Amino acid sequence: MDKTSRGQKIKLLILDVDGVLTDGHIIFGRDGELMKNFHAQDGLGITIAHRAGLKTAIITGRESQIVQLRSSELKILDVYQGSKNKLEALYELVEKYNLALEEVAYVGDDLIDLSVMTKVGLSCAVANAVPEVKSYAHLVTNHHGGKGAVREVVEFILKSQGKWEEIITSYIQGGQIKTQQ
Secondary structure, eight states, X not given: XXXXXXXXXXXXXXXXXXXXXXXXXXXXXXXXXXXXXXXXXXXXXXXXXXXXXXXEEEEOSSOOHHHHHHHHHTTOOEEEOSXXXXXXXXXXXXXXXXXXXXXXXXXXXXGGGHHHHTTSSEEEEOTTSOHHHHHHOSEEOSSOTTTTHHHHHHHHHHHHTTOHHHHHHHHHXXXXXXXXX
């Protein structure tokens, strides 16, 4: 099955954080994690995904207040932090939303992401992912993690589903489109 056919079926987009939603840099201060860099285009991409009816979730191996703040701001309702076994979170999400694995997309960048990537309908790797992750991806982005890669995946899915032109038209007309999530 080609990647466009895979994209047509997606109802849930799951994201890793470090190296996907961020550029992978983690800045520590004396009292712990201080900062992560997020890209505004990725944020708008997630907002567009929600408005177009896609559900979103985060599964990350690290725990961070910054991730909780950013996911709350973007209205990502399902956030799994400290996940050493990302498959458990995947199966919980599939059951929660009554989805088939082929209706799930996942975006990753490193070896910890392979267990999920090899199970979902559309596995995506960011441009700066390690070679092993890229080799298992149905889609490899042109953008690096934290530099618009998530937005690129959202656009790919929505174009595959024939929803992108409606989104563009809605922004031309003032930015309002129906919210389905």
